[in-house]
Amino acid sequence: xxxxxxxxxxxxxxxxxxxxxxxxxxxxxxxxxxxxxxxxxxxxxxxxxxxxxxxxxxxxxxxxxxxxxxxxxxxxxxxxxxxxxxxxxxxxxxxxxxxxxxxxx
Amino acid sequence: xxxxxxxxxxxxxxxxxxxxxxxxxxxxxxxxxxxxxxxxxxxxxxxxxxxxxxxxxxxxxxxxxxxxxxxxxxxxxxxxxxxxxxxxxxxxxxxxxxxxxxxxxxxxxxxxxxxxxxxxxxxxxxxxxxxxxxxxxxxxxxxxxxxxxxxxxxxxxxxxxxxxxxxxxxxxxxxxxxxxxxxxxxxxxxxxxxxxxxxxxxxxxxxxxxxxxxxxxxxxxxxxxxxxxxxxxxxxxxxxxxxxxxxxxxxxxxxxxxxxxxxxxxxxxxxxxxxxxxxxxxxxxxxxxxxxxxxxxxxxxxxxxxxxxxxxxxxxxxxxxxxxxxxxxxxxxxxxxxxxxxxxxxxxxxxxxxxxxxxxxxxxxxxxxxxxxxxxxxxxxxxxxxxxxxxxxxxxxxxxxxxxxxxxxxxxxxxxxxxxxxxxxxxxxxxxxxxxxxxxxxxxxxxxxxxxxxxxxxxxxxxxxxxxxxxxxxxxxxxxxxxxxxxxxxxxxxxxxxxxxxxxxxxxxxxxxxxxxxxxxxxxxxxxxxxxxxxxxxxxxxxxxxxxxxxxxxxxxxxxxxxxxxxxxxxxxxxxxxxxxxxxxxxxxxxxxxxxxxxxxxxxxxxxxxxxxxxxxxxxxxxxxxxxxxxxxxxxxxxxxxxxxxxxxxxxxxxxxxxxxxxxxxxxxxxxxxxxxxxxxxxxxxxxxxxxx
Amino acid sequence: xxxxxxxxxxxxxxxxxxxxxxxxxxxxxxxxxxxxxxxxxxxxxxxxxxxxxxxxxxxxxxxxxxxxxxxxxxxxxxxxxxxxxxxxxxxxxxxxxxxxxxxxxxxxxxxxxxxxxxxxxxxxxxxxxxxxxxxxxxxxxxxxxxxxxxxxxxxxxxxxxxxxxxxxxxx
Numbered sequence: 001x002x003x004x005x006x007x008x009x010x011x012x013x014x015x016x017x018x019x020x021x022x023x024x025x026x027x028x029x030x031x032x033x034x035x036x037x038x039x040x041x042x043x044x045x046x047x048x049x050x051x052x053x054x055x056x057x058x059x060x061x062x063x064x065x066x067x068x069x070x071x072x073x074x075x076x077x078x079x080x081x082x083x084x085x086x087x088x089x090x091x092x093x094x095x096x097x098x099x100x101x102x103x104x105x
Numbered sequence: 106x107x108x109x110x111x112x113x114x115x116x117x118x119x120x121x122x123x124x125x126x127x128x129x130x131x132x133x134x135x136x137x138x139x140x141x142x143x144x145x146x147x148x149x150x151x152x153x154x155x156x157x158x159x160x161x162x163x164x165x166x167x168x169x170x171x172x173x174x175x176x177x178x179x180x181x182x183x184x185x186x187x188x189x190x191x192x193x194x195x196x197x198x199x200x201x202x203x204x205x206x207x208x209x210x211x212x213x214x215x216x217x218x219x220x221x222x223x224x225x226x227x228x229x230x231x232x233x234x235x236x237x238x239x240x241x242x243x244x245x246x247x248x249x250x251x252x253x254x255x256x257x258x259x260x261x262x263x264x265x266x267x268x269x270x271x272x273x274x275x276x277x278x279x280x281x282x283x284x285x286x287x288x289x290x291x292x293x294x295x296x297x298x299x300x301x302x303x304x305x306x307x308x309x310x311x312x313x314x315x316x317x318x319x320x321x322x323x324x325x326x327x328x329x330x331x332x333x334x335x336x337x338x339x340x341x342x343x344x345x346x347x348x349x350x351x352x353x354x355x356x357x358x359x360x361x362x363x364x365x366x367x368x369x370x371x372x373x374x375x376x377x378x379x380x381x382x383x384x385x386x387x388x389x390x391x392x393x394x395x396x397x398x399x400x401x402x403x404x405x406x407x408x409x410x411x412x413x414x415x416x417x418x419x420x421x422x423x424x425x426x427x428x429x430x431x432x433x434x435x436x437x438x439x440x441x442x443x444x445x446x447x448x449x450x451x452x453x454x455x456x457x458x459x460x461x462x463x464x465x466x467x468x469x470x471x472x473x474x475x476x477x478x479x480x481x482x483x484x485x486x487x488x489x490x491x492x493x494x495x496x497x498x499x500x501x502x503x504x505x506x507x508x509x510x511x512x513x514x515x516x517x518x519x520x521x522x523x524x525x526x527x528x529x530x531x532x533x534x535x536x537x538x539x540x541x542x543x544x545x546x547x548x549x550x551x552x553x554x555x556x557x558x559x560x561x562x563x564x565x566x567x568x569x570x571x572x573x574x575x576x577x578x579x580x581x582x583x584x585x586x587x588x589x590x591x592x593x594x595x596x597x598x599x600x601x602x603x604x605x606x607x608x609x610x611x612x613x614x615x616x617x618x619x620x621x622x623x624x625x626x627x628x629x630x631x632x633x634x635x636x637x638x639x640x641x642x643x644x645x646x647x648x649x650x651x652x653x654x655x656x657x658x659x660x661x662x663x664x665x666x667x668x669x670x671x672x673x674x675x676x677x678x679x680x681x682x683x684x685x686x687x688x689x690x691x692x693x694x695x696x697x698x699x700x701x702x703x704x705x706x707x708x709x710x711x712x713x714x715x716x717x718x719x720x721x722x723x724x725x726x727x728x729x730x731x732x733x734x735x736x737x738x739x740x741x742x743x744x745x746x747x748x749x750x751x752x753x754x755x756x757x758x759x760x761x762x763x764x765x766x767x768x769x770x771x772x773x774x775x776x777x778x779x780x781x782x783x784x785x786x787x788x789x790x791x792x793x794x795x796x797x798x
Numbered sequence: 799x800x801x802x803x804x805x806x807x808x809x810x811x812x813x814x815x816x817x818x819x820x821x822x823x824x825x826x827x828x829x830x831x832x833x834x835x836x837x838x839x840x841x842x843x844x845x846x847x848x849x850x851x852x853x854x855x856x857x858x859x860x861x862x863x864x865x866x867x868x869x870x871x872x873x874x875x876x877x878x879x880x881x882x883x884x885x886x887x888x889x890x891x892x893x894x895x896x897x898x899x900x901x902x903x904x905x906x907x908x909x910x911x912x913x914x915x916x917x918x919x920x921x922x923x924x925x926x927x928x929x930x931x932x933x934x935x936x937x938x939x940x941x942x943x944x945x946x947x948x949x950x951x952x953x954x955x956x957x958x959x960x961x962x963x964x965x966x967x968x969x
Binding site: 002003006007008009010011013014015016017018019020021022024025026028030031033034035037038041044045048049051052060061062064065067068069071072073074075076077078079080082083084085086087089095098 | 800802803806810813814817818820821826829830833836837840843844846847848849851852855856859860863864867868871872874875886889890892893894896897898900901904905908926927931932935936939940943947950951953954955957958959961962
């Protein structure tokens with residue numbers, strides 16, 4: 001299983017860039033959230049790639065542990081974030097982020 | 106103070122300062138609470154102050170008599186100026202000369218104060234301001250206080266203080282009714298004239314004092330005269346200069362040529378003022394100065410001669426003017442100038458005792474004459490008042506002092522007539538009245554010293570008798586020329602009693618230096634040097650009496666035989682023609698001075714005031730240069746600088762900030778996605794920095 | 799080209815394709831489903847990289863729980879189709895450019911980094927990436943973060959409940 005780490009990191013980078021693009025382009029709050037999850041995920045990929053490359057030496061498994069924590073935190077964050085979106089939806093009746101522009105000027 | 110420290114050893118002399126203090130107290134009391142006290146109390150206070158002063162003078166006399174040789178004493182009062190080498194203190198020099206002056210001044214002043222209380226009572230009602238009664242006595246007491254300072258000073262500067270003080274009082278009293286007189290300002294102008302002419306004289310004395318200090322180093326009489334004794338012969342020139350300047354002062358104060366012009370105008374003041382100040386006391390201050398400075402004058406032949414010439418010329422000149430006057434007080438005024446000329450001439454001739462003798466006797470009878478003239482005027486005014494009441498026709502404006510409106514008062518004002526006659530005879534020098542002895546002593550001295558002057562003085566004496574006779578005949582003899590004269594009344598005792606006392610003095614005062622007795626000569630010998638006994642010269646005396654008698658007869662022939670009627674011109678006019686016109690117009694001296702000095706000076710000050718001060722300085726410089734420049738500068742500062750520039754900066758800053766804010770606020774779109782884009786952009790920048798570092 | 803490399807490339811293509819689909823879908827549900835697919839793909843990548851435990855965690859938590867939550871909320875809030883925005887016209891082009899720039903930067907970092915990761919990787923032990931090995935690390939060295947994370951989850955749960963509670967009208 002000799003995948004050059006660079007390639008995996010390149011994949012991670014592409015995924016991250018796509019996630020960024022998604023956050024900037026989409027107007028639906030939930031889709032933006034999903035793109036954020038995409039970004040988090042790409043970071044996880046980078047971690048795993050590094051863990052594999054450092055492999056047998058001591059630093060190897062730490063990457064896994066880190067990813068574990070990232071996933072846990074992502075889960076908590078999604079819960080709260082979605083609850084917020086729901087709450088906002090109750091007031092504004094729309095999940096278009098362009099609607100929350102009262103701080104303009 | 107003086108009663109405790111210096112009292113030891115001074116005995117009665119220690120009371121000397123009271124002679125100045127009492128009149129000051131009197132004037133202070135009257136000044137502060139006089140209004141509330143009422144006329145009687147005010148005059149009582151004033152009169153008592155002077156009588157007390159007279160008592161003090163008598164005490165000084167006794168003190169002097171108590172000394173084996175009456176050398177007198179110096180009574181210190183206070184330190185005045187002490188600057189480096191120059192020190193002047195206020196001390197009183199009580200010697201025979203000053204005591205003689207003190208006695209004369211206080212006695213005559215006391216009598217005139219008594220007279221004035223009655224006179225001013227009428228006068229304030231006549232002029233219409235009864236509240237000024239108190240003011241008169243304040244000034245009067247001030248005058249006596251100042252005169253005492255003058256007479257008792259022991260140095261030239263202190264004497265000058267008194268000199269100026271009496272000048273001030275003269276000004277105040279001449280212009281006492283300042284809103285009256287010719288054109289409503291005549292009295293004030295007369296006072297001003299007196300003061301200014303006196304000032305010219307004061308200038309002379311100041312220069313003399315400066316020179317004395319420069320040469321001697323001190324102004325005390327003692328020091329100056331000691332110096333004159335020791336170094337007089339070597340410094341004749343400087344002493345001559347000093348005494349010439351002093352003569353200028355004497356000419357001003359004692360009304361000699363050429364500064365006599367103020368005295369006739371000074372008659373604008375009330376009669377007691379004329380009597381006291383302009384006959385008996387202030388004007389004699391000049392003679393006193395010369396006599397006091399005799400050690401200086403006796404050194405310089407030149408100045409003494411000039412003094413004598415000035416005196417003699419004045420005596421004659423003034424006598425000629427007196428002949429042509431028709432105002433009763435003016436005759437007496439020019440007579441005073443003439444008699445002062447006699448005194449000054451005597452002093453110039455070295456006959457200091459004769460000068461002092463005549464000074465004292467003249468004080469008595471001239472005061473008497475003035476007071477009687479005042480009595481006459483009062484009587485005429487009273488008669489005017491009564492005549493109006495009766496509805497008689499009177500020509501207005503009526504001058505109660507014009508002799509041509511009088512006549513026949515001998516029967517209506519008997520007492521006044523008799524005392525006036527006594528005064529006139531004394532002045533004319535008839536024996537055995539006082540004037541005879543004193544004037545003859547002068548004439549005798551003159552004949553010995555300088556025959557030319559003697560003849561002129563004799564002529565002046567002749568004229569004296571003539572004009573007095575003319576006056577007596579015009580006023581008292583014949584028929585009353587006008588209604589007021591016909592209604593004239595005698596005056597109350599407050600006015601007539603002093604007249605009587607003065608009349609008495611005029612009679613007996615000759616005894617002061619009667620030939621053979623020479624009381625005054627001996628008396629003054631202890632103070633002055635160069636005192637010589639003037640032997641009584643029967644020839645001179647006889648000559649004088651003959652001349653006087655001729656003058657009386659002449660006067661009677663012109664004025665007595667055919668008394669003038671109202672409206673008739675003076676008979677002398679026909680006799681003397683143009684000379685009479687000159688006499689009547691006091692030889693146009695006033696007009697000459699006006700032309701030479703006063704006119705140009707007034708024009709100069711008008712020019713300075715109007716053109717230089719007002720138009721140039723005020724209008725142009727202040728308004729145009731200063732004010733306009735300042736105004737335009739502040740205008741520029743306010744509008745251009747402050748408003749446009751500074752406000753521009755301030756507003757500009759605000760505008761720039763606002764503009765920047767407006768432009769920057771475009772970034773605040775309110776859209777989250779835009780903000781996210783911005784975050785990304787920033788993140789890219791940072792990343793690229795780290796990557797490409 | 800070994801088989802592992804070929805498989806890797808295949809996985810990569812699928813992952814990128816699904817990611818693009820997430821972005822491009824008009825429908826939010828489609829985006830969610832594509833994302834699930836993406837996560838599963840990534841999980842298989844993990845397997846390829848000897849991260850067995852994490853792969854399982856990824857599928858269970860990420861694809862199984864988080865995405866389900868997402869789908870619940872999408873269903874709750876209604877199916878909305880987006881129209882292109884009329885207000886922010888420049889947003890999309892700028893976003894494309896910037897993302898491209900980001901990508902370029904990443905590649906530049908990679909090249910510049912030159913960490914020498916292209917050489918053949920060493921072999922790994924048998925138990926590398928197994929639950930036991932990760933768990934051993936979790937409970938020894940990273941015990942405290944582990945415990946704190948559990949508290950974090952509790953907080954998140956409480957927060958979510960509080961936020962979505964119906965407002966008290968009777969105050």
